[in-house]
Amino acid sequence: MRVFLVTLFMSLLSLSESALANPKNTFSPDANVQKMAEAYAQDCIDLSKKQFNMTLDGSDASIAKVEEALSLMHESFLKMSPRPTEAQVMSFAKAFGSYIGEVYxxxxxxxxxxxxxxxxxxxxxxxxxxxxxxPWARARNRIMEGPENNVADYYRVLLEK
Known part of the structure; x- marks a missing residue:
């Protein structure tokens, strides 16, 4: 299933902010996706503490710390040669995106x-x-593409919808 999800997220590269309100989107609740997101969000909390010395407390304000961590990842991504693969980036994007989604x-x-x-x-x-x-796609875009995909700004937009 993990490979399937990575493949699906590769198709998200072209999604824009306007897709948030696209009435052609359909949605089906899935308890398994929630369980997976909860586990990935905990991975994000653990990783943030260990790698960035950041405590994520589940508050809306903590999304600014997620943005800081993703900014650091983007800087590292740009400096690495060879650059991490899409699958490697997605492992972090799933964790940080799940945290964003779970906080929301x-x-x-x-x-x-x-x-x-x-x-x-x-x-x-x-x-x-x-x-x-x-949120997984947004976290992925933040790591790979940079500050134009700021997750704190994204979260604020979501709060206004």
């Missing part, structure tokens, strides 16, 4: 599941107001 879900409500958009299916969250988002 626990603090503001929402459900993990499968989002279908343009025939592609991938894990994401649906908010109480019906907005679908996929």
């Amino acid at each position: 879900r626990k603090n503001h409500g929402g459900t993990w599941g499968i989002v279908t958009m343009d025939g592609e299916r991938f894990p994401g969250i649906q908010t109480k107001s019906g907005v679908n988002f996929w």
Whole structure:
């Protein structure tokens, strides 16, 4: 299943902010996706403490610390030769994206599941107001593409929806 999820996330490269409110998205709740996200979010908490000496407390404010960690990862990504593979980046993106999603879900409500958009299916969250988002892709884009994919800004936009 892990290989399947990585493959699905490779297709997310072209997703934009406007996709957040795309009415053509469909969503199916999935308890297994939530269990996986909960485990990955705990991995993020552990990794942040060990590698970055950051304590993530589950608050909305902690997303700024996630942005700091992802910024450091982006800087490292740019300096590495050869650069990490998509699969290597996704292992971190799943952890940090799951943390972002879990903070949102626990603090503001929402459900993990499968989002279908343009025939592609991938894990994401649906908010109480019906907005679908996929924090793994945003974390991946932050690591690989840089500050234009700031996760703290992304989170603030989600809070406004």
